[in-house]
Amino acid sequence: MTILGIGFAAPWLLAALAALPVLWLILRAVPPAPIRRRFPGVALLLGLRDDESVSDRTPWWLLLLRMLAVAAVIVGLAGPVLNPQDDRAGSGPLLVLIDGSWAGATRWPAKMDLLDAQLADAGRAGRPVAISILSRGEPPVFQTAEAWRSRLPGLNPAPWQPGPDQIARMIEAIEGEPRFDTHWFSDGLDHDGRNDLLSALETRGAVRVFQTGGAVQGLLPARFEDGAIALTVRRSAGGAARDVAIVAQGRDPAGTERALAVATAAFAADSDTAAAEMVLPAELRARITRFEIQGERSAGATTLTDDSLRRREVALIAGREDREGLELLSPLHYLEQALAPTADLLDGAILDILPANPDVMILADVATLAAAEQAALTEWIENGGMLLRFAGPRLAASDVSRDAEDPLMPVRLRAGGRSVGGAMSWGEPKALAPFADGTPFFGLAVPEDVTVTAQVMAQPDPTLADRVIAALSDGTPLVTRKAIGQGQVVLFHVTANAEWSSLPLSGLFVEMLERLAVSSALRAPSAGDLAGTTWRPIAVLDGYGTVVDAANLPGVDGPRLAEAPVGPDLLPGVYQSDDRRLARNVLGSDATLAPALWPARIPVEGLTLRAEVPLGGLLLSLAVALLLADVIASLALSGRLGSARRMAAALVAVTLLGVAHAPPAAAQSDDDTLARAATAEVVLAHVLTGDADLDALARAGLTGLSETLFFRTSVEPEDPIGVDLELDELAFFPVLYWPITPEQPIPSDIAYGKLNAYLRSGGMILFDTRDADISGFGTASANGRKLQRLAAPLDIPPLEPLPEDHVLTRTFYLLQDFPGRHNSRDIWVEAAPPDAEQIEGMPFRNLNDGVTPIVVGGNDWAAAWAVDDNGRPLLPVGRGFSGERQRELAYRFGVNLVMHVLTGNYKSDQVHVPALLDRLGQ
């Protein structure tokens, strides 16, 4: 049932709305519940009577609020639905037929949305659904709608129109099916066999067509006319005047795909054709890979470019500068005539032209070349240039390539050449032999009237047979070719004018030049033009007009490429054969777009989707919100909101408290702050172990040591810093104090990487197992075992117990004991090199250079150093005066340690002082 465009799933529930007025009366009659109040002054109230017998009424707006809430519940439960779509409901199987050609690619998402909604409907109705894309010729398979919905994203348009094959296959496939309804998603373009298929479908059940009203636009292949690129846009239906932007896409010099130029084609009203022109420099023109209609996203709105847009640069050089002679005798006349429409001709000296990097250089009867020219030409050919040479009297008379093959000639030549069929010779002028398979000219028809009367003759060589690409009827070579590097040299054994043969007079001459990619054709090649060639796809279009790599697609025969319609076997794209590239576009140069017209009996709908919006949840939420408001309003009216307000305040306070107690952003991890704090002055650092008490003690210990250093030495450290191995940079700290607890976590691999880098770059770690009172170092205590596990991944040199002459014993104070809170002599440092020996008369050995990277001990130094905020010792050491002496020695050890880190082996160098004094002569 539908009321005001809103459908109801359970409309009879709305009858409950009639009960609302009754509810109004009831709510109005019942007074609000009394409040019980303690009030000592009640004695004064006794005997007072109410003026009115009616209590305070519930205010009308509160009643209205409650009524609205109840009404919302009733209406919400009745299941209201906005835009109910029950008109398409049907039963039985449903065939969804999609044209699926490029013409529908632009509006494919809208189509899929509509299809999704229809599938949802069909799923609710329990109808089996088959989706078939006509252009792919898939036979319909009936499945549940849900199964199809999951496959919707995989459906894509094809870059061709449905052809007779596919339609025949579809008609055949639906023959055997039971009755079904059809939803036909048309692309809006007419195609052959559409009416046949429609009548076949109508015999099975109702047909409904979904088709957008908009016209389909297609871009015809670009042509090069009069120095400009001509572009033509077609649309399937005339309509209002509108402008269409055409974008030329290509790679910029950096290799990035981008829009190189934009032209606007204007459709006149009711016209189905619009044209645009692009005038571009040759360089830019050569970069264009495709044209697109802006805003359209289909293969038909994309046209790929090929050689036809790319005008080759051909340099013409003649041996005879015969400007006074007859025009028709000029060796270049026929070449110019043949090439001028399709190529840009260059004129000049060889060395001047080569820097312009022409595609082809034609030497007509040029015999000898200067050494510099030859070298430059050779390099140019090796880089892909094509040298086309024509014979002539000069070449025949010269000794070029006579005895040894000239690098720039494909074959050796016999002296003099030959002439046949002339007045002074026997025989007839020779005709051309048919072009052999495998040569670039294969497939060209040989006209009967082309004869050769003179030619230069090739010397028989082992390689000659491979190099002949065209021969006369008697088997003598007419055109020979040799590859040099990436380029090639081609020699026509006749002149470029009509002196020696009638070849330049024939159309064959132009076709041969085309086949050699000296020129490119102006018109689309016909099947005959391409006979005998095989074309390899380079890049192909998908239905959306996206260029995709052709990958392993098979090659295509030339005639088929020229004439067969695009389809599953012939994808639109760019094809290559030898040096030539040919684009096969969806639309031919004379294509027209005919709109699909449907008989009046077929209902045609647009693609707009009016989604069903269930309103029940919304209304029930509204009811809950209204009831909440009613609760608050009732509380306020009866004066009980005070406590509610207090609760809300408490709630807010709790929330704020939670926010305030949220962990503060890790200030320590702010690298910059740490770096600034650690590098402004010397700073001692300790490793954070995760044990708060121990970390505080280590900090206090380093504070005490820092103050001692400040008072006694020129080292004036700042407050110590606790270092998190995982987060903080270690490089700023000269020494790290690392107290060991059995509970502290093993650092991560990254942290160990940082620690090793720190040790290698001159840092020092003072490991303190803090257990010298209960164990010999490292043997039995949990701390010792933990230290072994912690230090295992570290890059630590061999260690030895601190020798008596170690530099640590004398960097500031002369020490032999290194007590902390405990007094053990087990201190381990880096071992001296094995070759260190005590020199006679020297107090110390000349020990290892550099600073020992680690010092290991268990004397709990931090505890002995630790001071509180007032500078008083934090923990007792020993007993009485001897204990204070031990604390003093602990401080001295700390001073020596920091001095050792900061000055290195400076004190060790004093071993040389006697020698220096001796050398100074006292």
Added chain:
Amino acid sequence: MTTPQSLRARSEAEASRLPPLLARAEHLAGTVLLGDHGRRRAGLGDDFWQYRPVRQGDSKRMIDHRRSARGDQQFVREREWQIAQSVMMWIDQGASMRFASRDDLSTKIDRARVLGLATAILLVRGGERVGLTGTTLPPRRGNAQIMRLATSFSTDQPEDYSPPEHRAMIPHARAVFISDFLGDMADVELALTKAADRGVRGVLLQVLDPIEELFPFQGRTIFESVGGTLSHETLKASDLRERYLARLEERKAHLRRLTRATGWHLGLHHTGDSAQSALLWLYRALDGSAK
């Protein structure tokens, strides 16, 4: 909260802010006992008042020989006449006093106890004798009496409105009555007239909660006394406000008439106000300067 110790501690704190309070003694009667109150005249007492020449009729025993030996004249040493006043207190312990309208206000009984005990402490420091009306705790001096007062102040009474104790009043003593006076006025009238008959003068302090002066209620409400014995239901509480306030004003006027007739002082204190001001008023009222 109202253990004797805590009550005493808070009362001491209140009392420490005022100098020792000397109650005015206007009448001397047989009940007058020797105390610390110098009467600015010669009489019985401990403190020296003056030397005066021997007059006729003085017995020889009265001559102060230490003073007389300095000269030829003979002197009699007179002492100041000293008395101690008795102050009797009554603090309403009824259930109606155990009421506070808001959490941050103290209950009326709490305020009344603190004020009463603070007054007692001041009086004891001034050398007065303080006790309760009735026979339970006769007036005595000394710190031990403070403790006994605190103990008896800390006992609640179950009835909603307890009547003033008017038995065993010591004639010509002073009396302090602290209550909300929301109960039956006949009892108060009886107690006051009886006290006036015996020459007892004193102070009435009415302690009220602020809400009892405002009556900010509306809607359908059932009012109950704190003890639960009385209740009154109304359908529109807001309509009762005017009449309630009129009755409260009438009650105050009645109290004023009574005190004027009997020569007592009447004070009003709200628990929302500072206890210090009430104590100051009590101090001045007992000192006699607050007329």
